[in-house]
Amino acid sequence: MVEIRIVPNVPALQIQLKNEKMLCIADLHIGFEKELEKSGIKIPSQTSNILKSVQKLIKELSPSKLIILGDIKHEIAAIRYRETIDVYDFLATISKKVQVEIVPGNHDGQIEAITPPNVKIHSPRGTIIKEGRESIGFIHGHAWPDVKLLEAHYLIMAHIHPLIQLTTGTGFKITYPIWIKAIWNPNCIAKAYLKYIKVKITENPIEQIKKLFKIDVQTTKIIVMPAYNKMLGGIPVNTMQKPLGPLLKTNCIPPSNMEIYLLDGTYLGKLISLKTNKS
DSSP states (O other): OOEEEEOTTSSOEEEEOSSOEEEEEOOOOBTHHHHHHTTTOOOOOOHHHHHHHHHHHHHHHOOSEEEEOSOOBSOSSSOOHHHHHHHHHHHHHHTTTSEEEEOOOTTOTTGGGGSOTTSEEOOTTOEEEEETTEEEEEOOSSSOOOGGGGGOSEEEEOSSOEEEEEEOTTSOEEEEEEEEEEEOOHHHHHHHHHHHTTOOOOSOHHHHHHHHHOOOOOOOEEEEOOOSOTTOOOEETTTOSSOOSHHHHTTOSOGGGOEEEETTOOEEEEHHHHOOOOO
16 A cells, blocks of 8 residues: 655655655755856855755665656756756765655756766656556656656655745745645546647547556546755745646646645645635
8 A cells, every 4th residue: 555645844755665665855956056146146056955855865764766857957848067066966865875866857967977877867757656456657757757657646846846835924924845645637638638738529439548558547547746956946826827737737736726835734725725815
């Protein structure tokens, strides 16, 4: 049986399978400090802090595998010299303790060139792990998932760095990183996928997907992860005007299905009740 739990007060997930314990994090954005430097903001490299934090988690939780859901580095296409050193050293150090697997994100161009050979890199369209009758899909979230992820019972994604914006009675705006839990509409997602691959819909979309790919589209439980790098900003989902990423843009995951949780697990309510257009 699959068991998925948040690590209290840390943007990380524990995933317990029958014979394996995994840890999942996302959006490290190593090298982000250089982006701030362009705006005249100078802060020390945060790579050592991220490394120490991940090492502490591994020591406390004893996973056998670490899955990183993309955006390990910050520069989108190119690779800065400092990033080359920092990303390689980070992955080399962690992979001495646990098996490391990467699902690349939109910032991970050329990541293969700076990844140690013992680190496994999956397709940007995701990967799936099966445990008995259940399965978990992993994807960064900037690209459509591989069709096989449509039959995952759970889908873990990142990419949007979700925040919640709360406004006090005196007008102060406070943002907090959050977890999002949701469920997609299987018929809607099947229809959207057929449209994405430019296949004419000739019958019930779920049945058509099944015939084409031998896939049973599930009523998948979705978890959207907060960014691991504390220095990053994000998107206040309750003020967001346009969804980010192909899955959210389908509107197959409506706000009425999105549950919002703080890092410590505090449940804030459904997104639909937290939405505001105030700026």
